[in-house]
Amino acid sequence: MADQHDDGPDRAHRRPPGVSDATVEALGALSKALETTERARGHLYSFHQLTGTADFQLDEAVDLLRRAGHAEWADKVRAEIVGRNVVPGHWTFQIVEAYDETYHRPFTLLAREAVDRLAGGRDHLYEAELKQRRRGTDRG
Template identity: 60%
Template sequence: MTHSEHHRPDGTDDATVAAVGKLTEALETVERARGHLYSFHQLTGSADFDLGDAAELLEKAGHHRAADRVRAELVGRNVLEGRWTFQVVEEYDDGYYGVVKAAERDIRNELVAGRRHVYEAELKEARRTHGRPGHEATPHQAVSNEATPRE
């Protein structure tokens, strides 16, 4: 991605850049929540297999009633009414997540020509120390600086 792909389009005001930046920040939080939901999905699946293993160990130890209870009440149990975690993940992806992601993309396309992270790029430009190694505006400038001998 080039440096110019992060510049605000001509005529775009500060309030618009800030608003679209906040919308993107919200999407990023939704992305993080989605990652936690996938962790929940995988951890719950692992726990279900552990419950099955626990039932087998209880059986081998002679605790048949306890093993039967674990198998009947816990192994393969829904986490929400009628749903295993894969169904929760799918419903989230197809519903809330999909709607937020589409709205952010559509509004960003409409208001800042689809450019991503315009707010952050301007924040970077304002906060970096120009001309100092490690503060280059783009990766290309960093590579150029490495090729230039330092005094």
């Protein structure tokens, strides 16, 4: 079986001629920032799903309050919390949509354009070169 560490970066992850160390480092920082927004976006989806789940779980709480003889509290929870917007005028999915439209999509497009124009469309050059340095020059 071949050593899994013997393979170097493929052509798509090798620095094109004329691309400086400073450019590779800058694009690496841009990529890292974009990856952080991907994580933030995932947390927004978690926020959306968890808030929706909690809202549906309130149905059981309302039912149990009513069965326990606390109809006034059941009515209060249903009237004041069930289906309530988390931000005035916005459902959770609208917050996700606004993040995508206002921040995530423009950031993604800008990062793609920067890689295309500054590095010939070759992604993750910083990471590929870092991995090669960590492996050592004798391992390909």
